[in-house]
Amino acid sequence: MRILLVEDDVRISSAMSAMLRRGGYEVEPAATAAAALEAAPCDLVLLELDLPDGDGIEVCRTLRRRCAELGIIAVTARDGERDRVIGLRAGADDYVVKPFSMAELQARIEALLRRGARRHPAMPGVVEVGGVRIDLSARTVRVDSEPVSLTRKEFDVLASLSRQPGVALSYERIMLDVWQTTWSSRHTLEVHVAALRTKLGRPELIQTVRGVGYRLG
Template sequence: MRVLLVEDDVRVSAALAGALRRTGYAVNCATTAEEALAAPAADLVLLDLGLPDRDGLEVCRRLRERSRHLPIIAVTARGEEHDRVAGLRTGADDYVVKPFSMAELQARIEAVLRRVVHAARPTSDVLEVGPLRLDVTARHVTLDGREISLTRTEFEVLLTLASRPGVAVTREELLLAVWQTTFGGGRTLEVHIAALRAKLGNPDLVRTVRRVGYRLHAR
């Protein structure tokens, strides 16, 4: 999970980036609005509003214009009600006031990402990806017309991948969609991916994207 951390206080940025990296996130830091807007694509933005070259609300607005679905959490010392309202109305998905604990921030991150993952779920009752067919309501899977018997968890993993065929789905997104947390208990996800590949009978269908997650090959 790629996090863009926008924070002008170098000491705060270093401490927070270190904590995020220990949790498993890949962190890119920016200290100004200009750096934030020029930064590579991220899966989540933690945005301080008190930036030296431009108000953080303007950065939030610009980022939201670029992507409707990019998770943005304002992380700021501005704690007044009107500040919170302005941040949320500008496009932030959540608003965390300094000081805060890492446990609180992690919970906020997971809550925001769960909403994003849920929004990406299919609205159709049936998904077809190449020869793979998922009946979401009946929780029934066939591959080339052959019925595939999956456990509830295996079905949820496959459904999450099939919702975005051909797209790399991060490990964190899969954990949130299936287990409602980014902490997967060791190699829980990997074990279920291996079982899913074995049942599909074609390991190439679910491909590993190195250092990212997995992708359902839409052939």
């Protein structure tokens, strides 16, 4: 999960970047409107509205025109009701007023990601990969027609991967799907993946994508 952090205050930017990286996000800082508009594609934008070379509202409008699905959270000292209305109408999905707690910002990011996931829900069905049959509706798994017993969370991890077989999912995307947070220890996810590989008897089925996460198939 890649976040574009648009903030011209070095102290605030450093603190926010550190918090986000601890949560498993990749962060690209940008201190100006120009840098924000020239940045590589990302999954979510944290946008200060008072920038040294332009109005963050115009940056927000431009980013929204470029991508309707992009998550945008305005993070700013503009605290008036009119400011909030303008920001939201410009395309921001959420609006956080400074000063704020890092815990609140983390919660708002997770809530926005959950809303994005619900906009594109996976259709219930059956996925078959490498001799493994995963019934997402019945929550059952069979390997070569033999049933395999999984814990609830083990199945949830497998289901998260099976909804997009062949696609590398980030650690934080899987943790958000399964634990509804990206703040859980990555070790917890690694333990569940190791258990799945053992129980399925297909160590190669769940592939580790270094620096990213996991891929099914």
